[in-house]
Amino acid sequence: MSVHSKLYEGKAKILYATDDPGILLADFKDDATAFNAQKRGSILGKGNINCSISSKLFQQLEAHGIKTHFIDSPAPNQMRVKAVKILPLEVVVRNIAAGSLCQQTGLPLGTVLKQPLVEFYYKNDQLGDPLLTRDRLYLMELATPEQVDIITHLALQINEFLIHFWQKCGITLVDFKLEFGLDSEQQVLLADEISPDTCRLWDAAENDSNRRVLDKDRFRRDLGNVEDAYQEVLQRVLQAVESKN
Numbered sequence: 001m002s003v004h005s006k007l008y009e010g011k012a013k014i015l016y017a018t019d020d021p022g023i024l025l026a027d028f029k030d031d032a033t034a035f036n037a038q039k040r041g042s043i044l045g046k047g048n049i050n051c052s053i054s055s056k057l058f059q060q061l062e063a064h065g066i067k068t069h070f071i072d073s074p075a076p077n078q079m080r081v082k083a084v085k086i087l088p089l090e091v092v093v094r095n096i097a098a099g100s101l102c103q104q105t106g107l108p109l110g111t112v113l114k115q116p117l118v119e120f121y122y123k124n125d126q127l128g129d130p131l132l133t134r135d136r137l138y139l140m141e142l143a144t145p146e147q148v149d150i151i152t153h154l155a156l157q158i159n160e161f162l163i164h165f166w167q168k169c170g171i172t173l174v175d176f177k178l179e180f181g182l183d184s185e186q187q188v189l190l191a192d193e194i195s196p197d198t199c200r201l202w203d204a205a206e207n208d209s210n211r212r213v214l215d216k217d218r219f220r221r222d223l224g225n226v227e228d229a230y231q232e233v234l235q236r237v238l239q240a241v242e243s244k245n
C-alpha cells in the first residue's frame, strides 16, 4: 500500500490518503494535549500504545457486532481505517462522576451513576467543545434525529461491552469519549480511537481513598508516571485478549 498526501493533522493523530480512496492511514503521535491544547507535552511511546489498545478494542467490538472504521494495523503506531465523514460530535458516556460532570454539577468525584449518562459535545476547538442540548445539535444540523438515536444506542452497547472488558483487565471504566463517522452508504461507524487518552480508567484493585488513575488524567493533573500507566494498561489489555482466546 503506498501512502499519499497528509489529509489532516489533529492533536493526537495524522491522517494520510492511500492509493485506495476508501482507505486512510492513521498515524498515532506521542504528542499529548489537554484543556483544549492549552497544556502540551509528549508521552513517550503513546502513539504505539494507543494504536495497539485501540486496534485490540476495535477488533473485539467488531467481533461483538459493532461496526467500526478499523481495518488493520500495519505498524505499532499505524491503523488502516475505512474513510468516513466524521460527525462533529464528541459522544461521552459516563458511569461514575468525574471531570467536567463534577465541575458542572457539583456531584462528588466517584459518585456511581444509577444509569449510564450519554452526552453530546460539539467537536469544535475554537468554541472549546461545548456541551450540546439535543435541540442545539439539531439546530446546528450536526446529525439527524435518526443518527442521534443510532449513536445513543451504539454508545450504550459499547459501554456495556467495555465495562465488562475493562473489568477483565482489573480496571473500572469511569467514562469515555467516542466519535462516529458516516461511510459512503451513510452507515454510522465507530471511528477515532479508544485508549487511555479517551477513557478514564481506575485500577479496580484500589479503593476510593487510594485511587490509582491509569489514564490521561495523569498527564492532565501532573500525577507523574504517565508512560508507566499507559504501558500497564496495554499489558492488561493484551492479557485480557489472550485469556479469551
Ligand code: TMP
Pocket: 092, 098, 099, 100, 101, 129, 175, 176, 177, 197, 198, 199, 200
Ligand atoms: P470530561 O469529564 O473532561 O468532559 O471528559 C469526559 C471523557 O471524555 C473523559 O474520559 C476524557 C474524554 N475526553 C476526550 O477524549 N477528549 C476531550 O477533549 C475531552 C475534554 C475529554
Ligand code: ASP
Pocket: 011, 033, 034, 035, 036, 037, 038, 197, 216, 220
Ligand atoms: N484532547 C483535548 C485537548 O487537548 C483535551 C483532553 O483530552 O483533556 O485539547
